[in-house]
Amino acid sequence: MEHHRGFGFVPGGKTADNRLWLEDDAVWEDQGMAFVTARWLFDRDVAAQVPVQKGPVTFVLIRGDDGFRIVHAHFANDPAAPIGSRPPAKKTDLLLIRTSLF
Numbered sequence: 001m002e003h004h005r006g007f008g009f010v011p012g013g014k015t016a017d018n019r020l021w022l023e024d025d026a027v028w029e030d031q032g033m034a035f036v037t038a039r040w041l042f043d044r045d046v047a048a049q050v051p052v053q054k055g056p057v058t059f060v061l062i063r064g065d066d067g068f069r070i071v072h073a074h075f076a077n078d079p080a081a082p083i084g085s086r087p088p089a090k091k092t093d094l095l096l097i098r099t100s101l102f
Contacts, residue, residue: 019043022057034061034068040075054078 025038036059043052060072 017045017047032063034063035059036061 002041006031020040021039022038025036028035029056036057040057041052044050050100055075055077057073057075059070062071092094
């Protein structure tokens with residue numbers, strides 16, 4: 001438990017200027033196992049106005065006598081935006097793409 005307090009993950013832990021949370025989570029439970037998919041978001045500096053890091057995450061959990069335990073976790077990053085990427089498409093651009101497909 002002391003290890004977790006050092007990272008601020010449990011009550012009484014250090015106060016950190018970063019935050020990690022999950023969104024869009026889905027859970028499937030079957031025969032003593034659970035599978036979780038979600039999107040993780042990490043704000044390294046809550047006070048700064050910088051974009052958060054984010055991406056998909058999956059967890060596999062096994063039920064034990066004292067509840068579920070994570071036996072596997074996989075975090076991935078969303079792809080970086082291409083350097084010099086185009087601005088968002090305009091309605092006319094989308095119309096041209098749609099008509100060129102047919």
